Amino acid sequence: MSDRSKRNRVGIEHDRVTNVSSTDFPGYYPGEDHSWDLDRFKENLKVKISYLTDTSTEFDLIGIDASIANAFRRIMIAEIPTLAIEYVYIENNTSIIQDEVLAHRLGLVPLNANPDYLRWFKKNDPGFEPTDYDTVVLRLQAACTDNPNHPEGTTDPKLLYHNAHVYASQIQFEPQGRQLEWFPDGIVPTNPNILIAKLRPGQEIDLTMHCILGVGQDHAKFSPVATATYRLLPIIDILAGPITGELAKKFRACFPKGVIGINAKGEAYVKDARKDTVSREVLRHPEFEDRVRLGRQRDHFIFSVESTGAMTPDDIFLKSIQLLRKKCQILRKFDLRA
Template identity: 80%
Template sequence: MVDTSLRNRVGIEFDRVTNVHSTDFPGYYPGEDHSWNLDKFKESFKINISHLNQESSTFDLIGVDASVANAFRRIMISEIPTLAVEYVYIENNTSIIQDEVLAHRLGLIPLRANPDYLRWFKKDDPNFEPTDYDTVVLKLAVKCTTNAKAPAGTTDPKELYNNAHVYANQIVFEPQGRQEEWFPDGVVPVNPDILVAKLRPGQEIDLTMHCILGIGQDHAKFSPVATASYRLLPTIDIIGEKITGELAEKFKSCFPEGVIGINSSGEAFVKDARKDTVSREVLRHPEFNGRVRLGRQRNHFIFSVESTGAMTPDDIFIKSVQLLKKKAQILRKFNLRD
């Protein structure tokens, strides 16, 4: 009889990590019937959202293989299209920032706009002309002058001069064609307080930006996430005799706050394993040898997605699912041809 109780556990020991191997086909084991069953998959598959707002989200993806979870992560980082500045046409730049550095800074400003209305710009075609269907135009025209009404004795450049600091909120959207209809709220920087440059009287910046669709694998400026990562759910099993009294307090101190609790009878119990960082501190103490088993759940992924603000984290994940589905459909189509 094969013991499958720890099959989905990565073992965490004092000096090594065990059970990290996988089968040639994930979830399939020799001599056992693991034929695909949709109803069985539905029973084990779950998505639990523990945190979600406009900037970040944390959710659990349960019941899939690491290859699937990692596919979602990679797609979120590098394959979801967003809008960013690609071409900068500088009419005048007398600031101390070189043209190419200024263009690079502008390109890295995240823009809030729905990319679904736009088509791909054909950069490789020298005869391709930009249209309202593939290009968004932004304008930045700022000149620094002396503030005649500055308070006497002040040394603050913001009070001494007008437009001493150039911020992202001074970028103006210039709708072309039907773009006013597609982007009723305009195309604006996610954070209006991003500092673009500092000017002094007589200096000015006058330029036009063309924004196009792109993906993170082309350039990081197109990536919709600041970070997208996951970790396996930690598991802590207290085995053997109960841990009580002073030993329970010491046991609790071996883990981050909130992982281990102590009940009214003085017995230690696992309160919230997901808060554990798997430091293995408890394994350093001989009194706990053979009394605790650490691990990670192989098919339980805790995702953390931090958006740049170009789109919400839930939209980013949904788009990653749609893209993975398209990839699978294309692969299936070619396999059917063969």
């Protein structure tokens, strides 16, 4: 194994993890020329998308340091602005849910709205008035009544009553000013089936909500992601000749399904290392001692991003790149040597 391969590999032993420390400057080693080369960086940097949907994605980010990968993750969680309910003005609430709890539940409902059309609401400015540029108004009004046409003998409250369950789909968008131009499809919850409250005859909810921009570091309701994680690519090397027969089946059983395959000759081979969870189960068995080497590639990150629905996961990642670039541009304005 070359020096570069050793440096780029985290070793997984049965009782410890090796080569976990990093240099003061990522990728730089004393006595070697590691001057910055943009062409070399472009050659090493790769992005591979495993799958992409409207709500989730998995992609590989290769050729960067862990500090940069973690910066992307933290920005996606805490610094990308989204729209969420901040102020709830309750006219009437005779449900069994207290006003404060009801307002908290509403605030956590993710909204499908492009935040790029809105400005920041200056909520700390006492003289600031909300406008159509910084505030979105939503309305929720529901009253529970008896259903005279319910099937005989039923005990289902959804059939016995109207509005027995109040869902996020009943939240109505009330456009202000030019908001109908910016949001022609309206602003609605990303999941219409979120349960807000349960009512019974005589109970009613009547309230108005004001939505503003915010970021996840202020409150989790503003975070555009449900989860944003990464892990290093697992490496599995089979050493000292092929593993065959019953031993190959036992070797395969030491890993999650799909990691190890057995070919036509009955030999075990690495089918898909990225499915491995690096449980180190194989290192417990003496018959595999010195026959397998586990590790992780230091500069190969497998990202998994699940969106709340406020924006697509690829858009979330692109916005994290833009924000990190802005941070770098701000730092360049200052002489850090002073």
